[in-house]
Amino acid sequence: MKLKGAQILMKMLQAEGVDTIFGYPGGAVLDIYDALMDTDFRHILVRHEQGAVHAADGYARASGKVGVCLVTSGPGATNTVTGIASAYLDSIPVVIFTGQVPTHLIGNDAFQEVDIVGITRPCTKHNYLVKDVRNLAKTIKEAFHLARSGRPGPVLIDLPKDVVNATATFKAPGEVRMRTYNPTYKPNIRQLQKTIDLIGKAKKPVIFSGGGIVLSKAHEELTRFARKAQIPVTSSLMGLGGFPGTDDLWLGMLGMHGTFRANMAVTECDLLIGIGVRFDDRVTGKTDEFAPNAKVVQIDIDPTSIQKNVPVSVPVVGDCRTSLSMLNDLLEKIDQEGTDEKREPWLKQIHEWKSTTPLAYKQTDTIKPQYVIEMLYEITGGEAIITTEVGQNQMWAAQYYHFTEPGHFITSGGLGVMGFGLPAAIGAQVGAPGKIVVDVAGDGSIQMNIQELATAVQYGLPVKVAILNNGFLGMVRQWQELFYQRRYSSTRFEHAPDFVKLAEAYGATGLRATKPEEVKKVLKKGLETKGPVIMDFVVAQEESVYPMVPAGAPIKKMLLV
Amino acid sequence: MEEQRHLLSILVDNEPGVLSRITGLFSGRGYNIDSLSVAETVEPNVSRVTMVTHGSPGIIEQIKKQLNKLINVIKVTDLTGMHYVLREMALIKVNAKSEHRAEILRITDIFRGQIVDVGIEHFTVKVTGEPEKIGAVLNLLKPMGIREIARTGCVALPRENGTSNKNA
Structure with missing residues (x-):
C-alpha cells in the first residue's frame, strides 16, 4: 500500500492506540493536519505549544497512556521545550511530533527552522530526525516503545515537510527490537533476599516511595508490603498517591516541606527502603546528615538513579511493581508472628511525633490557603484529580489533600514549571472524563498559561481552577522573608487582573471568596457549576509553607509554624 | 574522594548526532573528557x-x-585495570635549524618516530605510543621550538586474556 508520510503517521498513531492529540498547526505540518481531517482522532487545539505538552503530560498521568503532541517547526518546536523538560524530569511518557523545514533546507537558517533535535537532546529520553519516509513507521513504533517502557519519558520526532509529503509503501512494522535498549524489569532475587534479611533485623525501618510507584502502578503491592511488614511509609512529592494518605502507616511527605514525623522518622531510622525515588536534593537536604544511621536499600528501574545522591547498601535494579510483588512473595514465606510487637515502640514514637507536631496553621479572619485545600479535600471526598502550579500552592496541595490513589496528584515535580497546572488539568480531564479535575493555582503561575482557559471552554472541559490569591509570588516571597530580611524584591504584583472578569471574558464562570466563611460555599458552587470555573480565593498575603527545611540544611532542622 | 583516570571503550550506533549525545552528556553533567577518538569499526x-x-x-x-x-x-x-593495548599518535611540527637537524633526527629515531614532512626551517615528526611516550618526545623537542602539534587522542583494545602485563 503506497501512502504519504502524513498518512503513515496517522496509521501508526492508530496502531499505538492513540485517541487524542494535543497540538497547534503551522506551515511545516500542514500536510499532517490535512491527513488528520480523514481520521477519528480527537485533536485538542491548545493556545500555546507549551500547553500542548503539559496537557499531554496530564493526559498521560490521568489515563496511563502515552500523551501525544503535534506542533510546527521553529517557534512551535521551541515552545514545547519547557513541557518536554518537565516530562523528562518527571518520567512521563509523551511523544512529541515537530514539523521541520524540508530536508534540502535543513542547515540553511530557513524560515521557521530550528535544530529541535539538538535543542532537546538533553531533555528527551531519545529523539529522532526522520530523513527518509521509508524509516517513518519504524521510528514512530520505536518512539512509543521508548516512551512507555523502562523508565518512561518524552521522545521527540522531527518531521521535515518533504518527508511527510513523500510516498512510500506502508507495511506495519513488527515488534521493536533494539540491541542498545533493554530495560531490566525483573530484579536480582539475591538483592531482594538481602532486603528481606535487613527488614528482619531492623528496629526502625521506613519505606520512602516515589514517582516510580505511581508510574508502575505498584500502589497495591506497596500497600500490601508495608502492612505485612508493618513499615511506615513516606514519599516524595511525585510519590503522593502511591500509598493511601489516610493509612495509619502513612508518614506524610518527606523533605523540605515534609511533615515533622516523616523527616524525624527518616533521620532516626535504621533501615530506609527507597522505591522508585532518586533522592532529590529537595528530599535529602544535607546528604551527609540524611538518614545517618540507616542502611539504605534502593529499588529503581534506572541504574543511574541508584547511588547518584546517597550511598546505598543494597542496590536493586528492577521495576517497582515486579520488585514489590517478589518481595511480597518472599515475605509470605516468613512467619510474621511477633512483627506487630516488634514494631510497637517505633510506631509509638512516630505517633508521638505526629501528635506533638502535626501539620498546622493559625486560623485568622482572613482566608488561610491551607484551609481552602482542607475544604477542597473535604468536599471532593479526596476523589478529585488535583493538578498544581508551582510554589506555595503546590506544597499546600501536597500537604493538605490526602491522596489515596496514583494518578490523582499531577504536578511538575522535577522541573517545577509555573503554568503547568491549567494545561495539565485540561489533559487530565480529557484522559479521565468522569473525574472532577481541580488545578490548585497561585495568582502568579495561573497567569503563565491562562490562555488555555479558552481551550477548556472550546472543548467543554469542566476543569476547575482554585487560585490561592495572595498578591505575591508566594514561595519566593517566603524565602525573601526568611533568608533576605523581608526585602521583597520584585515578588509583589502591583497590578493583577480581576480573575472573575477574566474567567467571564473567556466564557468560563468566575467566583470569588474573600472571607473564611465563604470558602465552602464558593467551592461547592464552583464544583457544581458546569464547564470551566475559576475560583479566586483572596488569601492571607504573607502566609508561609511550614514545616520548612532551609536549602542545604539537614532535614531534622525544620522551621515550624 | 580521590580522582581516578579511566579509559573507556564505547561501542555506539554509527549515526549522525551520536557523538553530540555523548559530549552533551559530559558537558551537561559536568564530567571531564581528557581525550576522545572516534571511528567506524568492522x-x-x-x-x-x-x-x-x-x-x-x-x-x-x-x-x-x-x-x-x-x-x-x-x-x-572500562578498560582500566584490564590488560589492553593503548596508542596515541602525534604530529609535531618543530623548528629545524641546521644545527638542530641531526639532534631531531636522533630523537625521532630513538622513539621510533618518522619525519613525515621536511621544510627549510622545520620538520614534522610523527610519533606513536602511549601518551607518556609522546609527552617525553615533546619534552625533548621543546628546546628546538615546537610550532604546532596535532594529537589523535588514545585508542585502545583489550588484549587476549593473560597474554601480557597490564597495559604494557
Whole structure:
C-alpha cells in the first residue's frame, strides 16, 4: 500500500492506540493536519505549544497512556521545550511530533527552522530526525516503545515537510527490537533476599516511595508490603498517591516541606527502603546528615538513579511493581508472628511525633490557603484529580489533600514549571472524563498559561481552577522573608487582573471568596457549576509553607509554624 | 574522594548526532573528557569511541551508567585495570635549524618516530605510543621550538586474556 508520510503517521498513531492529540498547526505540518481531517482522532487545539505538552503530560498521568503532541517547526518546536523538560524530569511518557523545514533546507537558517533535535537532546529520553519516509513507521513504533517502557519519558520526532509529503509503501512494522535498549524489569532475587534479611533485623525501618510507584502502578503491592511488614511509609512529592494518605502507616511527605514525623522518622531510622525515588536534593537536604544511621536499600528501574545522591547498601535494579510483588512473595514465606510487637515502640514514637507536631496553621479572619485545600479535600471526598502550579500552592496541595490513589496528584515535580497546572488539568480531564479535575493555582503561575482557559471552554472541559490569591509570588516571597530580611524584591504584583472578569471574558464562570466563611460555599458552587470555573480565593498575603527545611540544611532542622 | 583516570571503550550506533549525545552528556553533567577518538569499526553501522576521563569513583560509576542509558550506546567497557593495548599518535611540527637537524633526527629515531614532512626551517615528526611516550618526545623537542602539534587522542583494545602485563 503506497501512502504519504502524513498518512503513515496517522496509521501508526492508530496502531499505538492513540485517541487524542494535543497540538497547534503551522506551515511545516500542514500536510499532517490535512491527513488528520480523514481520521477519528480527537485533536485538542491548545493556545500555546507549551500547553500542548503539559496537557499531554496530564493526559498521560490521568489515563496511563502515552500523551501525544503535534506542533510546527521553529517557534512551535521551541515552545514545547519547557513541557518536554518537565516530562523528562518527571518520567512521563509523551511523544512529541515537530514539523521541520524540508530536508534540502535543513542547515540553511530557513524560515521557521530550528535544530529541535539538538535543542532537546538533553531533555528527551531519545529523539529522532526522520530523513527518509521509508524509516517513518519504524521510528514512530520505536518512539512509543521508548516512551512507555523502562523508565518512561518524552521522545521527540522531527518531521521535515518533504518527508511527510513523500510516498512510500506502508507495511506495519513488527515488534521493536533494539540491541542498545533493554530495560531490566525483573530484579536480582539475591538483592531482594538481602532486603528481606535487613527488614528482619531492623528496629526502625521506613519505606520512602516515589514517582516510580505511581508510574508502575505498584500502589497495591506497596500497600500490601508495608502492612505485612508493618513499615511506615513516606514519599516524595511525585510519590503522593502511591500509598493511601489516610493509612495509619502513612508518614506524610518527606523533605523540605515534609511533615515533622516523616523527616524525624527518616533521620532516626535504621533501615530506609527507597522505591522508585532518586533522592532529590529537595528530599535529602544535607546528604551527609540524611538518614545517618540507616542502611539504605534502593529499588529503581534506572541504574543511574541508584547511588547518584546517597550511598546505598543494597542496590536493586528492577521495576517497582515486579520488585514489590517478589518481595511480597518472599515475605509470605516468613512467619510474621511477633512483627506487630516488634514494631510497637517505633510506631509509638512516630505517633508521638505526629501528635506533638502535626501539620498546622493559625486560623485568622482572613482566608488561610491551607484551609481552602482542607475544604477542597473535604468536599471532593479526596476523589478529585488535583493538578498544581508551582510554589506555595503546590506544597499546600501536597500537604493538605490526602491522596489515596496514583494518578490523582499531577504536578511538575522535577522541573517545577509555573503554568503547568491549567494545561495539565485540561489533559487530565480529557484522559479521565468522569473525574472532577481541580488545578490548585497561585495568582502568579495561573497567569503563565491562562490562555488555555479558552481551550477548556472550546472543548467543554469542566476543569476547575482554585487560585490561592495572595498578591505575591508566594514561595519566593517566603524565602525573601526568611533568608533576605523581608526585602521583597520584585515578588509583589502591583497590578493583577480581576480573575472573575477574566474567567467571564473567556466564557468560563468566575467566583470569588474573600472571607473564611465563604470558602465552602464558593467551592461547592464552583464544583457544581458546569464547564470551566475559576475560583479566586483572596488569601492571607504573607502566609508561609511550614514545616520548612532551609536549602542545604539537614532535614531534622525544620522551621515550624 | 580521590580522582581516578579511566579509559573507556564505547561501542555506539554509527549515526549522525551520536557523538553530540555523548559530549552533551559530559558537558551537561559536568564530567571531564581528557581525550576522545572516534571511528567506524568492522561493522559499518557501529563506531568505537575511545575516551579518557577522570573523576571520583562515584562520578566514574555515574559516567558509565549514564553512557549506557543513551539509546545509541551499544556497550561501555572500562578498560582500566584490564590488560589492553593503548596508542596515541602525534604530529609535531618543530623548528629545524641546521644545527638542530641531526639532534631531531636522533630523537625521532630513538622513539621510533618518522619525519613525515621536511621544510627549510622545520620538520614534522610523527610519533606513536602511549601518551607518556609522546609527552617525553615533546619534552625533548621543546628546546628546538615546537610550532604546532596535532594529537589523535588514545585508542585502545583489550588484549587476549593473560597474554601480557597490564597495559604494557
